[in-house]
Amino acid sequence: MSIIQKVLVTTALSGTMCLGLATFANPTTYCNQSEPGKQSQQPAIKSVAGKVSAIESGGKSFKLAVAGENEKTMDFVLDKNTKVQGQVHEGTAVSVEYQAMEDGQNLAVSITAEA
Numbered sequence: 001m002s003i004i005q006k007v008l009v010t011t012a013l014s015g016t017m018c019l020g021l022a023t024f025a026n027p028t029t030y031c032n033q034s035e036p037g038k039q040s041q042q043p044a045i046k047s048v049a050g051k052v053s054a055i056e057s058g059g060k061s062f063k064l065a066v067a068g069e070n071e072k073t074m075d076f077v078l079d080k081n082t083k084v085q086g087q088v089h090e091g092t093a094v095s096v097e098y099q100a101m102e103d104g105q106n107l108a109v110s111i112t113a114e115a
Contacts, residue, residue, distance in 0.1 A: 043101060044099070045098070048098070052065075062108075079107060086113025
């Protein structure tokens, strides 16, 4: 390899390394925001345990009887992303992870049948 070829290869490699370092040192982050300066936040995930007291709307919602000092019934809705582990029917003891939505509904994120 001649000296000119070595200089050209070394220059090309140095330039490529400098571009790589510049990109690595200053990465670009992309964020999908509806309004500039305002970050959208996911509702916090909460959990509760109880017994399924009713299954409604073709399996798209259910009621949960939550035992405790103040026994209460909570309503939940399901969507295509809800994960169900085990067989759940009326009377099944379950634990539910959910998000309280802005419209007041509780969206079940996961439902786990207790043994």
